[in-house]
Amino acid sequence: MTEKDVSLMMKQFHEKQPVLSDFAERLADLIHEVLAVRSLRVHSIVSRVKESTSLLGKISKGSGKYTDLEQITDLVGIRVITYYGDEVDVAANVLKEEFTIDHEKSVDKRGLLDSDRFGYLSLHYIIEMPEHRLRLTEYKKFRGIKAEIQIRSILQHTWAEIEHDLGYKSKQPIPSDMRRSFSRLAGVLEMADIEFGSIRDKLLQESMQMTVEAAPMKTMNVESLLKFVGTNAALKEMDLTIGRVVGTNVYFSDKYIAELMPLIRSAGMESLTEIEAALAGMRGVLHPFLERWYNKQQTENVSAGTALLFLCILHVVSEGTYDDLKHFLLEHRICRSHDINPVSKAIVQLYKELVLNH
CATH class of the missing domain: 3.30.460.10 (Beta Polymerase, domain 2)
Incomplete structure (x- = not known):
């Protein structure tokens, strides 16, 4: 030059x-x-x-x-x-x-x-x-x-x-x-980085537990669930992420959200307070899970509350066994019987990968 x-x-x-x-x-x-x-x-x-x-x-x-x-x-x-x-x-x-x-x-x-x-x-x-x-x-x-x-x-x-x-x-x-x-x-610095993160997570977990124990339980019914899905910033952001990944708009369906009630209870959450606690506990895992999962899926419609559905699924994965997940997916017709094994395996595998990397 x-x-x-x-x-x-x-x-x-x-x-x-x-x-x-x-x-x-x-x-x-x-x-x-x-x-x-x-x-x-x-x-x-x-x-x-x-x-x-x-x-x-x-x-x-x-x-x-x-x-x-x-x-x-x-x-x-x-x-x-x-x-x-x-x-x-x-x-x-x-x-x-x-x-x-x-x-x-x-x-x-x-x-x-x-x-x-x-x-x-x-x-x-x-x-x-x-x-x-x-x-x-x-x-x-x-x-x-x-x-x-x-x-x-x-x-x-x-x-x-x-x-x-x-x-x-x-x-x-x-x-x-x-x-x-x-x-x-x-x-020393590498260990300090890891330990600071560990201390943060423990403090956050204890704080969330104290909040759940101290706060009055927020009753879950169709009306309160519709309002929750429509106003919770974290859920709205994740629903929009799914829409962006698959290239479609997110629509609000009262019927779809109301139908989530039995799934939520089946996943072990009886109140909005418990949903909030589960959301906080899945910090850093649910959002990337949805991005990775829907990156391989094709769908024409995304309903508000889809992220909540996957919160229930991952809650079952984290709290239960592999058989519990299969039973949950079949009971609520989330997955067809001939697809149950590969779908369940894919969910557990992706969840574990994200938890390890978090």
Whole structure:
């Protein structure tokens, strides 16, 4: 690449900087919104546009790799810092739903280190605005612009920042005794990430139990169930997710929701309070289950309350046995007898996979 080519790319970059800055700011706001809708509270979301000196260095070191500005995918960068390690994948799944991911250029750097190596790396996605957003007036000008999104927990971020600072201050290779110290620290931080998540889950479970025990039981009848399905934000969001996955609208059917009453009771829930507790207990599992399940299904209609049906099914899976699930599916005609074994197996297998990853 000639100096003239480099100069041209830098000129294009400077002309594009106002749009890139606007994109970075709007993208950060949008990510905050879509995570908030899923009730995922993160520590921080920071945006930046690549500095001119950094871009010039990248082009120069590329040895002709970059011949066009659009080939550089990190002109805009977003860093999402979660509170807990297990929320990195939760945030990543939300972003996969909301944006167009360049999987070829994205990388999960957490899996790049060998088990005997030290280091704490993050999940990197290269994304673009999806087509349905680009059709909106406020997003049209962002067509063709990509951004790099880094997702890491607070402790992963702490490690990365300190490691970067030490690497910056020391230009010499790290001695073996110091490498062992780094390895020990990496292990401590990894265990701390896991333990903080475990403490959070235990506190949440105890809080939910105390709430259920202290609060008056909310009676469940047809009228109260119709209102519950129509107003519960978590159920509405999951029903809309099913509709989006299968490509259809969600309709409200009093008859369908009323018919869920015996299923709910058969699953062991006698009140709206118990439904709320089950919803809270399935935090992080029910939503991805519905996405994965309906990604392989074809249906013309999705009724409000479909997510509640699957809550009942997964409640039976979590509280009962494999035979209990088969009996439940057959008794309520959710599944035909000749399909009962493969369907039950698929439900249990997907549920266990999501629980292990949660």
